[in-house]
Amino acid sequence: MRQTLEKLIGEGSVVRENIRLAPYTTMRVGGPADFFVEATNATALERAVRAVRGLDLPYFLLGKGANIVIGDGGFRGVVVHNSADHICFNGDLVTAESGATMYPDLIELAASRSLSGLEHYVGIPSTVGGALWQNLHFLSPAPARERTMFIEEVLEYADLLTEENESKRVGVDYFEFGYDKSILHWRDDIVLSATFRLQEANQADIYRIMKENLAWRELRHPDLKTEPSVGSIFKKIQGIGAGKLIDECGLKGTCYGGMAISHLHANIIVNHADGTAADLQALVAYVQKEVTQQTGYHLETEVEFVGDFHPPTSGKPVFLPRPEGLVTAEELAARHSP
Ligand SMILES: Cc1cc2nc3c(=O)[nH]c(=O)nc-3n(C[C@H](O)[C@H](O)[C@H](O)COP(=O)(O)OP(=O)(O)OC[C@H]3O[C@@H](n4cnc5c(N)ncnc54)[C@H](O)[C@@H]3O)c2cc1C
Secondary structure, three states: OHHHHHHHHOOOEEEEEEEEOHHHOOOOOOOEEEEEEEEOOHHHHHHHHHHHHHOOOOEEEEOOOOOEEEOOOEEEEEEEEEOOOOEEEEOOEEEEEOOOEHHHHHHHHHHHOOEEOOHHHOOOOOEHHHHHHHOOEEEOOOOOOOOEEEHHHOEEEEEEEOOOOOEEEEEHHHHOOEOOEOHHHOOOOEEEEEEEEOEEOOHHHHHHHHHHHHHHHHHHOOOOOOOOOOOEOEOOEOOEOHHHHHHHOOOOOEEEOOEEEOOOOOOEEEEOOOOOHHHHHHHHHHHHHHHHHHHOOOOOEOOEEEOEOOOOOOOOOEEOOOOOOOOOHHHHHHHHOO
């Protein structure tokens, strides 16, 4: 099968077998993929997807793995890892292959050319393709931070390989963007590249927004390098933050195996000690049960679960003590309010 795949895909891709997926995700969990194809440019990505579809093999397209949890049993089929990352500027337009890294690569390049529109999304782990899948979003610049900004606002068009195997250029409307939503959630279209229309702006203003947004994240999000996570694990409920509910239920520090609710941010589960997907599932179920019992609200996960899962870790949770000296963003704000 490996040779058949290599022959069909041709140059620009490497096919490997039995590759552990955990290192390719920000949560650092996930067993092996039967086959792992590294697509290094958009043509290779298109050929890889056409090949696996032609062979009728189950497949999954993997970006930075920042919004997925892969099961400990891994993935039976082909994981296509998108590392197609060419970026090209033409006036105020920038075209990026879909495996390009939003930050630092694309955002830093745009900022260095004094082009504004992408700087709001600094510090978010994402490929360009993942950003369109998610409709990447963040708050408008400080101090007002009065609205949520979305990547759809600067998207000009994207080149796709559609579910029907057509090569097609589509505009923004095609994506039916919403909050955490795009057509890519329910159609198996593959984004090959995306073109964004940016605006010339004062470079110092762009860098100021980047600096402020990075500082905002640093205060609220555990460091991915030392505490891997998928960012927010539960969807927010209209008008009520999931983190607030979890915090009010006294669940910060709750821990199954190597997975724990962060003391810094109650809606983030961190992999603090070689946690597994089974630990994560047990913790998610425990938090859902406790929050429903204590508040009546049901929390839903906002990440995608991919591949084969073992049964959740059994037993009772333990509680990790709060690290000494830790100050949350809310506590800091309370100290500074009159
Ligand atoms: C610490 C942290 C903070 C975060 N903060 C934010 C935030 O502030 N705002 C926000 O919006 N998100 C945030 N996220 C979520 C995450 O960064 C986004 O969902 C990101 O866009 C996922 O991109 P990815 O490349 O990792 O996609 P992956 O997780 O690899 O894949 C996600 C889905 O997208 C599909 N996909 C990927 N590439 C393509 C493509 N080329 N064509 C079609 N489908 C594709 C995959 O098949 C999969 O179904 C955060 C995550 C973390 C870990």
